[in-house]
Every structure is written in structure tokens, then in C-alpha cells.
Amino acid sequence: MYIDLGNISTHLKHQYLQHAIVPRPICFASTVNAKGEVNLSPFSFFNLFSTTPPIVIFSPSRRVRDNTVKHTLENVLECPEVVINMADYNMVQQVSLTSCDYPRGVNEFVKGGFTPVKATMVRPPLVKESKISMECRVIEVKSLGNSAGAGNLVICEILCLHISDSILDEGGMISPLKFQSVSRLGGNWYSVVNSSNLFEVEKPDVNTGMGMDALPEAIRHSPILTGNQLAQLAGVPDYPDIDPTYNDKKLTDIFLYFSLIPEEMERELHSYAAQLLREGKVREAWQVLLALP
Numbered sequence: 001m002y003i004d005l006g007n008i009s010t011h012l013k014h015q016y017l018q019h020a021i022v023p024r025p026i027c028f029a030s031t032v033n034a035k036g037e038v039n040l041s042p043f044s045f046f047n048l049f050s051t052t053p054p055i056v057i058f059s060p061s062r063r064v065r066d067n068t069v070k071h072t073l074e075n076v077l078e079c080p081e082v083v084i085n086m087a088d089y090n091m092v093q094q095v096s097l098t099s100c101d102y103p104r105g106v107n108e109f110v111k112g113g114f115t116p117v118k119a120t121m122v123r124p125p126l127v128k129e130s131k132i133s134m135e136c137r138v139i140e141v142k143s144l145g146n147s148a149g150a151g152n153l154v155i156c157e158i159l160c161l162h163i164s165d166s167i168l169d170e171g172g173m174i175s176p177l178k179f180q181s182v183s184r185l186g187g188n189w190y191s192v193v194n195s196s197n198l199f200e201v202e203k204p205d206v207n208t209g210m211g212m213d214a215l216p217e218a219i220r221h222s223p224i225l226t227g228n229q230l231a232q233l234a235g236v237p238d239y240p241d242i243d244p245t246y247n248d249k250k251l252t253d254i255f256l257y258f259s260l261i262p263e264e265m266e267r268e269l270h271s272y273a274a275q276l277l278r279e280g281k282v283r284e285a286w287q288v289l290l291a292l293p
Contacts, residue, residue, distance in 0.1 A: 010149045014064050018044075019186030026184055027058040028085040028095055030109075030116075030124040031075035038116065038125060039071045040108035042087065042095050044184035045151060054158040056084060056136065059144075059151040067148040071104055073141070076154055080138035081122035084156065085130035089180040089192045094129075121159045131164040131179060200280075202235065209235035219289055224270035229277040233286065246287045255291070266292060 005013050027046035031039050045059035060073040076082055087095045091114075098112040109116050109125070116125035119135050126133040136156035144151040169175040181193045191197075212220060212234045220230065250272060258265035269288055276285040 010064055010147070014149055015186065018184075022185045023183030023191045024185075026087045026095065026182065027056070028087050028098075028127065028130065029058060029072055030083045030085065030127060031072050031081070032079050032124050033071075033075045034078040036123075037105055038107050038109060039075050040098050040112065040114065040127070041070065041072050042099050043072070046084075055139075056134070056156050056158060058084070058154050058156070060154065061151045062146070062148055064149045067146075069152075073152050073154070076138045076141060079123060080141075081124055082136050082138060082154070082156055083119055083122060083124045083126050084134045084136055084158075085127040086132040086134075087182050088131055089182050089194075091129050092182045092190060092192075095182075126162060131167050132174070133162040134158045135160050135162075207237040210237060210239065214239060218266070218292065219270075222270050224267065224274055225277075226274070229274055229285075232277050232282050233289070236282065236286070240283070240286045240290065242290045243287055246284075248284070248288070251288055251291060262293070 003016060008016075024044040025046055027043045029041055029043060033039070041060075043058045043060055045061060047057065049055045049057055060070040062069055072082075094112045094114065098108040098114075100111070102108060102111060108114075109127075115128035117128045119126055122135045122137070126135075134156075136158050138154055139157050140153075140155040142153040142155065144153065163174065167174055167178040169178070176193050176198060177195055179193070183191050183193075185191060209231075212230060215230060215234055219225065219233065222230070225233075251269075254265060254268045254272065258268050269292055273285040273288045276282075276288065
């Protein structure tokens with residue numbers, strides 16, 4: 001499918017982009033206007049963009065249906081401060097409820113059943129139920145246009161963090177297993193981070209990986225190994241040497257049963273290496289592949 005975004009409706013463009021650019025973290029923003037009236041609203045056009053200074057950006061876009069602006073945008077223009085509260089699975093239904101278009105002056109803390117807590121450095125309150133809250137100063141609001149769906153980039157400097165002890169690991173860092181953060185997909189869909197979908201990818205930046213182009217052709221063009229698995233092999237800094245002390249019964253069995261059929265032995269060795277890579281055993285997978293004659 002090819003889509004020229006200049007030739008479809010704003011509504012359809014909105015739908016495609018929200019389904020394609022996923023998952024998106026949720027900024028649950030509390031703001032106040034010049035009168036001190038509180039607003040609480042979620043935004044999934046949001047992310048971290050700098051550590052020094054600590055900058056996050058969220059975008060209360062103009063409404064697609066009628067091109068009106070949101071109360072949050074009006075508030076940060078009147079009072080350039082915001083508390084960004086992160087959403088987790090235990091509060092996602094309440095967060096969704098606050099996205100309703102209540103009239104100006106209605107307090108979404110009350111509508112969503114949330115508890116306001118006085119912040120330490122800014123005027124908007126924290127959400128007590130949120131396990132992570134960031135007090136921020138708005139340093140710029142950049143309009144991206146006046147048409148329906150146009151974004152307004154609210155550029156925020158984080159002044160301080162509030163983190164619940166309940167989501168910290170033994171080292172005092174945030175544990176994704178304990179936090180169970182949620183993110184937005186397209187339409188009514190959300191995702192949650194938990195033990196069933198968490199996995200680790202070892203970063204190759206400590207020892208620069210040798211790259212796919214350094215893999216032997218027989219491995220690089222393997223019909224068994226996937227792109228991800230080839231990248232695991234290519235993530236080691238140098239082409240490995242055969243370890244004469246490596247002992248593996250299954251490897252021995254493969255040689256025993258398939259040594260007279262080279263094509264079958266290669267397929268079995270690649271399949272076994274793929275199994276080891278799925279288990280994160282890169283060194284062992286290399287020893288299996290190096291056994292190829």
C-alpha cells in the first residue's frame with residue numbers, strides 16, 4: 001500500500017499515523033489557568049528529548065473534528081508550568097476517562113477520581129495515584145499550524161521527579177516489572193509493559209559489533225537464521241575463534257548423525273544455533289556455527 005498523505009482527509013491521516021507510530025508513552029498533564037482552575041488530561045504525542053537539560057515535549061494538537069484547541073494548551077500559555085504524571089496499568093481506565101471534553105472549569109481530578117497533591121516547585125498539582133510525576137517549567141510552546149490536527153509542541157524542562165518506592169528495584173532504579181507502564185496504540189488499543197512481553201537487547205556500544213558484513217556468506221545467507229539472530233552474531237566485536245574446550249552433547253550428536261550429509265548437517269547446526277540465540281547464548285551459538293566444515 002502506498003499513501004500520499006497530501007491526498008487523504010485529515011481524519012484518515014490521523015488514523016493511519018496513530019496506528020503506525022506505536023507504542024507512544026502517555027503524558028498525563030496537570031495544568032492550571034490564570035484563575036488557578038486545574039485541568040488534567042492525557043496526551044500520547046509525547047517523549048523525552050534531552051537529558052542535559054532534561055527536556056520532554058508533548059503536543060496538545062488542535063482537534064481534528066472541529067479545529068478547536070484544548071484547555072491544556074490554553075493553560076500552559078497562561079501559566080507556563082505543568083506536572084507530567086506517568087500512567088500505569090492500574091490507572092489506565094481513569095486516565096482515559098479524563099480525556100473526555102468536559103467544559104472549561106471542570107476539574108478532571110474529580111471526574112477521574114484522582115487525588116491532587118501539592119507540588120514542590122510549580123503551581124499545578126501532582127496526581128497521587130501516579131507512581132512517577134515530573135514537575136516542569138514550560139520553556140516554549142511552538143505552534144505547528146492553525147489547521148485541524150496541527151500540533152502545538154509544549155517544550156518542558158523537568159525540575160524534579162517524584163518516584164514511588166514501590167516501583168524501585170534493589171539498586172534504587174525504576175523496575176519495568178514493578179511499574180507496568182502503559183502506552184497508546186491506534187484507536188482504542190493500548191499496550192502494557194509486564195513480564196510476558198519484556199525482553200532485553202544487549203547494547204553493542206561497549207564493544208563495537210563487527211557488523212553483518214563481517215559474517216561468513218554461509219551464515220549471512222542462512223535460510224534458518226533470522227535478521228535478529230544474525231545481528232546477535234554480528235554484535236560481537238571480532239570474529240570468534242574455535243574453543244577446543246567447548247563441549248556440547250547435542251553438537252556431538254549432530255555430527256554423529258549427519259556427518260555424511262553435509263547439507264543436512266548445516267541445516268541442523270543452523271537450527272541449533274538459532275535455538276541458542278533465542279536463549280541469548282551468543283557465544284555458544286558461535287561455537288556451533290564454527291563447527292561447520
